[in-house]
Amino acid sequence: MYQDKTLTCQDCGSSFVFTAGEQEFYAEKGFDNEPKRCKECRTKRSSQKRNNNNRPRKFDR
Numbered sequence: 607m608y609q610d611k612t613l614t615c616q617d618c619g620s621s622f623v624f625t626a627g628e629q630e631f632y633a634e635k636g637f638d639n640e641p642k643r644c645k646e647c648r649t650k651r652s653s654q655k656r657n658n659n660n661r662p663r664k665f666d667r
């Protein structure tokens with residue numbers, strides 16, 4: 607069974623809850639790692655990524 611966990615964000619250093627539901631979701635997706643960032647920082651990062659990816663790259667690998 608999963609239990610809510612409190613983790614510390616790598617980016618802003620604040621603690622956030624990794625909920626049981628999220629842990630289940632992660633396990634379903636096969637993710638081994640716990641999230642390292644709070645939701646806010648994750649949202650920030652993903653929006654930054656989008657901004658940096660203006661040009662589609664064919665050879666990304």
Ligand SMILES: [Zn+2]
Nearest residue numbers: 615618644647
């Ligand atoms: Zn954060």
